[in-house]
Amino acid sequence: MFGDQLVPTPCKVVARRDENSDTSTLTLAAPSQWFPGFRPGQFMMVYARGVGEIPLSISGDPTHADHTVVHTVRAVGAVSRALHEASIGDIVGVRGPFGTGWDLDSAKDDLIVVAGGVGLAAVRSAVLEAQACGRFRRVVLSVGARRPSDLLYRPDLDTWSRGDLVDLELSVDVAEPDWQGHVGFVTQSLNRLVLEPGRTTVLLCGPEPMMRMSARTMIGQGVERENIRVSLERNMQCGTGVCGHCQLGELLLCRDGPVVDYRAAEPLLAVKEL
Structure with a gap:
């Protein structure tokens, strides 16, 4: 676990690449910590200071563990827009990694x-x-x-x-x-x-x-x-399965997902997201 489950670790934006007009890839580094690694498919909660926090899939290379973590963010709301516009040297908060992977x-x-x-x-x-x-x-x-x-x-x-x-x-x-x-x-x-x-x-x-x-x-x-x-992606807020906002059927997606097999997902995908 990167830092505390509930307290974001400050990370500096050390690189960014614009993928297209509304999507950018950010490389984040924590000055005092070594990123512990992740399983492909897991996500982290990423915090834009003074705006809020959202879940983002980890999009980096799992075979190259170092002090950085890579996220790709599309500007669709207040938090994602703030992260999308982050510049090199800016500080964001990171918690995780959370959830299941592609295995x-x-x-x-x-x-x-x-x-x-x-x-x-x-x-x-x-x-x-x-x-x-x-x-x-x-x-x-x-x-x-x-x-x-x-x-x-x-x-x-x-x-x-x-x-x-x-x-x-x-x-x-x-x-x-x-x-x-x-x-x-x-x-x-x-x-x-x-x-x-x-x-x-x-x-x-x-x-x-x-x-x-x-x-x-x-x-x-x-x-x-x-x-x-x-x-599966729904309204994840805590990342730890405590708040219940990401409940979909019998699953808490931040804990039991986001990756699930289609036996479990098929009936759940019939439930429209609010």
Whole structure:
């Protein structure tokens, strides 16, 4: 645990990269502490001084433990906007890591990773770990975005598109000039995959309709629900399972999630977020 569960550790912004017009990636460092490491899929509570605190997936490389932690934040509210606008040298508060991870150790031989929009931030660390461990027979990354200019992690996407460790599929809803890729839903790319269902684990993160459609597509191709894992995000406030704001059905997502298998998630995704 990084500092106290309930008291944020002050961290300095030591690097930032603008991913697109409303999304940035921040690298944070705590001067007096060594970051304890994390499991891909976990999150931290990140505090903008004087504004508030939100949960953010850890999007850094889990194979390179040091004194920093990496988060990607999209400006959609007061806290995320303040964090998105943070400059190098600014101080933010960090608690965690919290929650469950993607658990790649128990995954099968073929890994299918599906991300929509900023959901790529929650699976990036899993893809990096899958590359580093070298135990997977196949890694497929299917990424969807509204427009090509909305795609995150362009350096990573360029590297993955040229390498032989990850099969990269990009889809956008609306094409822009010079876009030569697929236009349509990520599920269309998934329908084209040739799978061995019994040897496949699927990781899903993105808008809930996208996760539902992607999970149904994979189930239709024979993948069992227990081999489909989704990252659920609701109103997390404490990170420790105490306040109850993130309750979804029988789960407290900051404690029992955010990553759960689709046997548990399927009925819960029918509950609309307020």
